[in-house]
Every structure is written in C-alpha cells, then in structure tokens.
Amino acid sequence: MYKYTDYLANYGRIMQFNKNKTEPFHRWYPFVEGYSKEFIQSIVKEMGERKIVCLEPFSGSGTTALELQNNGIECFSFEVNPLMYLVARVKLENSYVVESVNEWLEFIVRYRETIETIDLKSDFKTLYQSDDKEKWNYNTEVAKAVQKLYYAIKSIDNEIYCELFTVALASILLDVSNLYRNGKCLSYKKDWKERELTETEVFEKFDQKVRNELVIDIQKHLHYSKINNKRKLFNIDSRIGIDEKIADDSIDLVITSPPYLNSRDYTDTYMLELKTLGFVQNNEDIRHLREQTLRSHVQIKWEDMSSVDNRYLKNTLNDLEIASKETEMWNKSIIDMIRLYFVDMKIIFKTIYKKLKKGGKVYFNVSNSAYFNVLVNTLEICASIAEEEGYFVKEIRKARNLKTSPQQKEAIGSLLEGVIILQK
Numbered sequence: 001m002y003k004y005t006d007y008l009a010n011y012g013r014i015m016q017f018n019k020n021k022t023e024p025f026h027r028w029y030p031f032v033e034g035y036s037k038e039f040i041q042s043i044v045k046e047m048g049e050r051k052i053v054c055l056e057p058f059s060g061s062g063t064t065a066l067e068l069q070n071n072g073i074e075c076f077s078f079e080v081n082p083l084m085y086l087v088a089r090v091k092l093e094n095s096y097v098v099e100s101v102n103e104w105l106e107f108i109v110r111y112r113e114t115i116e117t118i119d120l121k122s123d124f125k126t127l128y129q130s131d132d133k134e135k136w137n138y139n140t141e142v143a144k145a146v147q148k149l150y151y152a153i154k155s156i157d158n159e160i161y162c163e164l165f166t167v168a169l170a171s172i173l174l175d176v177s178n179l180y181r182n183g184k185c186l187s188y189k190k191d192w193k194e195r196e197l198t199e200t201e202v203f204e205k206f207d208q209k210v211r212n213e214l215v216i217d218i219q220k221h222l223h224y225s226k227i228n229n230k231r232k233l234f235n236i237d238s239r240i241g242i243d244e245k246i247a248d249d250s251i252d253l254v255i256t257s258p259p260y261l262n263s264r265d266y267t268d269t270y271m272l273e274l275k276t277l278g279f280v281q282n283n284e285d286i287r288h289l290r291e292q293t294l295r296s297h298v299q300i301k302w303e304d305m306s307s308v309d310n311r312y313l314k315n316t317l318n319d320l321e322i323a324s325k326e327t328e329m330w331n332k333s334i335i336d337m338i339r340l341y342f343v344d345m346k347i348i349f350k351t352i353y354k355k356l357k358k359g360g361k362v363y364f365n366v367s368n369s370a371y372f373n374v375l376v377n378t379l380e381i382c383a384s385i386a387e388e389e390g391y392f393v394k395e396i397r398k399a400r401n402l403k404t405s406p407q408q409k410e411a412i413g414s415l416l417e418g419v420i421i422l423q424k
C-alpha cells in the first residue's frame with residue numbers, strides 16, 4: 001500500500017554508528033544505537049541550499065544536531081538519558097581551546113596523585129568488589145583509579161572542561177570494567193576475575209583517550225560555527241518537552257531514529273556509566289529514568305491501558321495474542337509494550353505535526369520487529385498512524401535487512417529497517 005523505494009545500496013552502510021567511530025568528535029563516545037553522519041549529510045543534500053530549522057526528538061549521542069551544526073543548520077534536540085545528553089552537549093560545544101584541554105589534563109594528573117584514600121561505597125550491590133559477593137563490575141584497584149579520576153574531574157572549576165573530561169572518563173569505563181555490552185544487556189567478560197588491571201593502566205587509558213582523540217580533534221577539526229545547537233538541546237522526555245519548548249509551525253525538517261521496538265532498555269545498556277558517574281544513585285532513580293523513556297522495553301510493568309485505534313495495529317495485536325498462547329512467552333508484558341510503543345509513536349507524530357511548517361518533512365528511521373513468530377510491521381504501522389495524524393506518506397525507503405533472533409528466523413526471515421518519509 002505504501003510506496004517502497006530501494007535505498008539498500010545507499011543506506012546499507014550508513015545506518016549504523018560504526019562509521020562514526022573514526023570520525024572527529026563523533027568518536028568521543030562509542031555509542032551503539034546511532035546512525036552515521038553520512039545519513040545526515042545525504043538528507044542535507046536533498047534539502048538543497050536553503051535556510052532551514054530542524055528538530056531531533058531522540059538525540060542519542062547527538063549525531064543529527066552535530067552534523068547539522070557543522071553544516072550551519074539550526075537543530076532543536078531532545079534526549080531523556082542524562083549520559084547521552086551529556087555526550088551530545090560535549091560534542092556540540094565549539095569553544096574548546098587546545099591549550100586549556102592540556103592544562104586541565106595536567107591538573108587531573110596532579111590531582112589524582114594527591115588522593116590517598118578512596119572509600120568505595122554504593123547503593124548498587126554489584127558495582128564494587130567485596131568478600132561477600134560473587135560478582136562485581138569493577139575490581140577494587142580499577143574502581144579506586146576510576147574514582148580518583150572522577151574526583152579530579154569534579155574539581156575542575158570550569159563547566160565546559162569538566163563535562164568534556166567526564167565524557168572521556170565515560171568512554172573508557174566499559175573497557176576497564178569486568179563487563180561488556182552484549183546486545184540488550186551487560187554481561188561479564190570471559191576470565192574477568194583474572195583480569196588484573198593496575199591503577200597506572202587505567203590512568204593511561206584515560207590520558208590516551210584525551211591526547212589521541214580529544215586534543216587531536218580540537219586542534220585539527222574544531223571550527224567555530226555561528227550556529228550553536230548545544231543551546232537547543234534539552235534533557236527532557238520528548239513526548240512532553242517538544243510541545244513545551246518549540247513554537248508551532250516553526251520546523252522545516254525532522255530527522256530522527258526513535259528506540260526500536262526490540263525490548264532494548266537504554267537505561268540498562270548504559271547502566272555502568274550511569275551508576276559510576278552518579279547519574280543514578282539508587283534503584284528509585286533507575287526506575288524514574290525508565291518511566292521517562294519510550295515504552296520499547298519490558299523493564300517496567302506498564303499500567304497504562306490505552307491503545308491506538310488503528311486497523312493495522314489491531315490486527316497485529318490480535319495475531320500476537322493468539323500466537324503468544326501457543327508460544328512460551330518469555331515475558332508477559334511484551335504485548336503491553338507493543339501496544340504502548342505505538343501510543344507513544346502517536347504522541348510523537350501528533351506533536352511534531354503541530355510544530356512543522358506546511359510542506360515540512362520528516363525522516364523517520366525505524367525497523368520492523370517480530371515476537372512469537374509474528375511480524376510487527378513497525379514501518380507500516382507508524383506510517384499509517386502518521387497518515388491518520390494528517391501527514392502525507394511520501395515513501396518508505398528500504399535501508400537494511402536486519403537479522404532476527406534464531407527463534408523467529410524460520411517464520412520471519414530478516415527484518416526490514418527503513419526510513420519513512422512524511423510531509424505535512
């Protein structure tokens with residue numbers, strides 16, 4: 001029913017963050033769930049040479065706002081996760097001076113040597129090592145080294161550089177810890193108990209990150225831009241924040257990739273950084289953060305009974321109800337999550353519509369999902385909900401065919417990731 005266009009060759013390589021890992025600024029924090037800057041460049045090219053204002057409702061590590069800033073384009077963005085918000089803020093800052101980075105690094109090097117005792121305390125049971133535990137995220141020497149860096153960075157009395165070095169520290173935490181990111185969650189590295197990383201090695205990793213990436217990028221690639229998208233980045237739930245912060249009929253272009261309907265909880269994925277850097281202090285803070293994120297995971301039992309009155313969605317939910325009775329359900333909340341994910345999508349489409357100028361366009365990157373051997377055609381359901389909100393669905397661009405889980409492979413095959421192009 002919708003017009004599909006084949007962008008597999010164009011988008012195939014650029015819909016993942018991997019390409020950003022060697023790019024100045026973008027490489028400062030190894031984000032997983034982003035797209036590459038080339039995706040943004042390709043859209044800028046399509047828009048042609050005209051002054052436009054953009055909106056990014058799910059900023060993540062800030063790829064959209066940064067690449068638009070580098071192209072002289074204004075962009076408002078929203079991100080609920082405080083770690084991602086910080087990463088994006090730091091990458092968008094364009095007043096760094098290389099001499100100051102070096103001076104503050106010297107300050108950190110001196111300061112960390114003066115700290116003699118570190119008392120490792122946390123409300124999180126498995127964060128630090130102790131005799132009564134079977135597992136812990138950091139070995140004691142590593143934890144102390146990380147804390148020394150943390151205290152030294154917190155003592156920088158300049159917010160811009162304090163934030164810059166916090167991101168440098170965030171970017172090495174997983175590497176020095178006993179964990180690795182394993183798809184949706186964090187798992188323990190092989191032989192983690194035998195890993196003996198010294199304080200000096202932790203400090204070296206931090207110093208190298210600063211010298212080999214931050215200093216080089218600032219020295220070689222930082223150019224002052226009149227456009228400052230950092231001031232337009234908000235650490236708020238976009239379902240509420242967009243309406244509060246953005247004027248109606250003011251946006252020309254929306255580029256975004258919301259959390260996919262894959263039960264991935266971003267709070268979980270970045271839990272180590274969130275805990276270590278004090279963004280969350282206890283389980284109550286974690287719960288609060290999860291409540292503010294889009295309902296694409298099952299880490300919370302959602303009580304909301306609302307749904308979207310959409311034919312495609314209703315059929316899919318019916319199929320899922322039937323199939324779930326025949327399959328061993330690994331979590332009973334899955335169908336609630338799917339229903340509520342589209343309630344959130346409707347809120348987003350509705351809000352964006354109000355903010356777009358007439359003729360304004362939306363590039364919405366998302367992928368299909370599958371549960372209990374039933375395809376959830378997220379691309380078409382989203383397109384259809386958007387249409388009901390008043391948009392014209394111009395096309396769905398096929399970007400990549402993603403692997404599905406081994407359980408779903410036979411019935412479903414691969415899952416299409418695409419970009420829905422909408423116009424007001």
Ligand SMILES: C[S@@+](CC[C@H](N)C(=O)[O-])C[C@H]1O[C@@H](n2cnc3c(N)ncnc32)[C@H](O)[C@@H]1O
Pocket residue numbers: 031033034035036057058059060061062063064078079080081084236237238239256257258259260266292293294
């Ligand atoms: C797929 S990622 C975006 C990646 C981004 N395009 C990039 O390249 O870095 C989706 C982001 O949406 C954020 N998010 C989830 N729920 C949100 C909400 N209610 N408001 C704002 N951001 C939210 C997540 O924390 C995550 O960083």
